[in-house]
Amino acid sequence: MLASFALAEPGGGANWTQTTSTRAVLDGDSYVINGSKVFISNAGEAGVYIVVARTDPAKGPGGISAFIVEKDTPGFSIGTVEKKLGLRGDPTAELLLDNCRVPKQNMLGQEGDVMKIAFANGGLDCAGQAAAAVGLAQAALDETKTYVKERTVVAPSTLANIDVVQSTITEMAIAVESARYYNYGSVMPPEKPGMDPRPLMAAIQAKEMAIDVTGKAITLLGGYGCTIDFPLERYFRDAKTLFMAPPAMTMIKSIIGKILLGVPLGPPPKK
Structure with a gap:
C-alpha cells in the first residue's frame, strides 16, 4: 500500500518543531485531529498517511506526535492539488483534517516520538x-x-x-x-x-x-x-x-x- 508522510503546514517548513499547529486532542479511546498540511507527496493516491500533530503544546517539540490516518477516515480530505514546475507525476496536495477521529492505538510510537x-x-x-x-x-x-x-x-x-x-x-x-x-x-x-x-x-x-x-x-x-x-x-x-x-x-x-x-x-x- 502506498503511504505518505504529512509534516509541512501553511505556517512553517523547516522550523516545524516551533510552528506545527495541527492539533490532536485525546477524547476517550480516540484522538481528534484538526488542522491542515501542505505540499504532501502522493496526496490522494496514498492509502495511509502519517500525520504529525501537536498533542501537548506545553511540552514544545516534545509535545508533537505522529498518527496513522487512513484515507477513508471521516474528517480527512484532499484540498488543493498543486500545479508544479516539475515532478508532475508525483501528485502534491493539501490535506484537510476536520474533527478527524482516529483510535488511540494509531499513535505511531509514543507521545513526543515525532x-x-x-x-x-x-x-x-x-x-x-x-x-x-x-x-x-x-x-x-x-x-x-x-x-x-x-x-x-x-x-x-x-x-x-x-x-x-x-x-x-x-x-x-x-x-x-x-x-x-x-x-x-x-x-x-x-x-x-x-x-x-x-x-x-x-x-x-x-x-x-x-x-x-x-x-x-x-x-x-x-x-x-x-x-x-x-x-x-x-x-x-x-x-x-x-x-x-x-x-x-x-x-x-x-x-x-x-x-x-x-x-x-x-x-x-x-x-
Missing part, C-alpha cells in the same frame, strides 16, 4: 531523492549523447567530434557516476550507532549534480534543449523541483553538521 520518526523518515527520503536525482541526470546524459552523435555540424562531422562537447559529456558522466556510487554507499549499514549522515549527504550531492547535469544537457542541445520536442526541459524542471523538495537543504546541512560535531539534534537548548 523527532525520532521524522529523522528516520528523513534518512530514507533523502536516499530515495538521491536515487531519483541520479536517474533523471542519467536520462539527460543518455539523451544528450544520442543528440550530439546525430547532430551534423559540417558533414560528416557531428557535435560528438568537437573537443568541448566531448569534455562536457565527460564531466556530466563523472558527476552522475560519483553521485550514483556515493548513494549506493550511503544505504549500507552504518559503521557506528546513531543517525547516519551519509543518506543526507548523498541527497545534497545528487540533487546539486542533477541541476548541473541537466543544465549542461540543455546547453549542448542549444535552442532545441528549450523546446518540448526533447525531454531535457522536463528533466531540468524535475531536477529543480526535486532540489526544492523537503527536507530543506539548509536543514539537512545543519543536521549533518550536528552529527559530525556531536551536537545534539533538535532545537538549540534554552538558556
Whole structure:
C-alpha cells in the first residue's frame, strides 16, 4: 500500500518543531485531529498517511506526535492539488483534517516520538531523492549523447567530434557516476550507532549534480534543449523541483553538521 508522510503546514517548513499547529486532542479511546498540511507527496493516491500533530503544546517539540490516518477516515480530505514546475507525476496536495477521529492505538510510537520518526523518515527520503536525482541526470546524459552523435555540424562531422562537447559529456558522466556510487554507499549499514549522515549527504550531492547535469544537457542541445520536442526541459524542471523538495537543504546541512560535531539534534537548548 502506498503511504505518505504529512509534516509541512501553511505556517512553517523547516522550523516545524516551533510552528506545527495541527492539533490532536485525546477524547476517550480516540484522538481528534484538526488542522491542515501542505505540499504532501502522493496526496490522494496514498492509502495511509502519517500525520504529525501537536498533542501537548506545553511540552514544545516534545509535545508533537505522529498518527496513522487512513484515507477513508471521516474528517480527512484532499484540498488543493498543486500545479508544479516539475515532478508532475508525483501528485502534491493539501490535506484537510476536520474533527478527524482516529483510535488511540494509531499513535505511531509514543507521545513526543515525532523527532525520532521524522529523522528516520528523513534518512530514507533523502536516499530515495538521491536515487531519483541520479536517474533523471542519467536520462539527460543518455539523451544528450544520442543528440550530439546525430547532430551534423559540417558533414560528416557531428557535435560528438568537437573537443568541448566531448569534455562536457565527460564531466556530466563523472558527476552522475560519483553521485550514483556515493548513494549506493550511503544505504549500507552504518559503521557506528546513531543517525547516519551519509543518506543526507548523498541527497545534497545528487540533487546539486542533477541541476548541473541537466543544465549542461540543455546547453549542448542549444535552442532545441528549450523546446518540448526533447525531454531535457522536463528533466531540468524535475531536477529543480526535486532540489526544492523537503527536507530543506539548509536543514539537512545543519543536521549533518550536528552529527559530525556531536551536537545534539533538535532545537538549540534554552538558556
